[in-house]
Amino acid sequence: MRLTVLGSSASYAGPGQACSSYLIEAADRRVLLDCGHGSLANLGRVIDPASLDAVFLTHGHPDHFADLYALQAFLRFAPSGPLLPLDVHAPGGLLDRMVCVLSGHGREQFFEAFKASELLDGETVSIGELHVTPQSVNHEGAAFAFVVEAEGRRLCYTGDARPDAQVLAAATGSHLVLAEATLPEQFAGQAPHMTASQAGSIARSAGAQSLMLTHLWPTTPREAILSAARAAFDSDVFLAEELLSIEV
């Protein structure tokens, strides 16, 4: 199973960066986990976006879904003709809220482009031999972590989440935990996000082999969060960055 980071920024992207998005390639399938702003441009540097099998969205914050508008245009205006519809698995009602900013015609086009399915806690979505299980986490509104299983490997992407028993349950048994580490340590508990040391603790308790820290504000000092996570998790820790690609 190959993971490629398309966007590692939280909330807004720094120069040359993009917001939350991860490409998973396994079992001859390709899926996106989140589709934050700027991520489609990076996707096009890695694969032909026309070859995507599905998109999964963790929750309804724009840094996780904004480039779905751009993906709609890509699918519609593809040189080989419209490539519609693409499966999008998202929290219930998210796509309905997204179309509120579109014209009537734009709404019709949006729902031609995407076949929306509602994520349900614990209900696995299988795309061939690639399996994605959403697990509810505590953030703001409906929010999920994704457990991705294929080729005998297991990855947990936490999405945005508080560091509690629910995100630990999702992460447990994963080879790689791709964890948000949004908050500088001094802000622990002040927002529904994790610090790097909390992400490290989750990875340790989960029995993970490795931890990738992501969903970082562009201003966050990278060395500080890396050392905070390493103090809590005595195994492989690395930072997400755009176009980093690894075998899970």
Ligand SMILES: [Zn+2]
């Ligand atoms: Zn976010």
Ligand SMILES: [Zn+2]
């Ligand atoms: Zn969020």
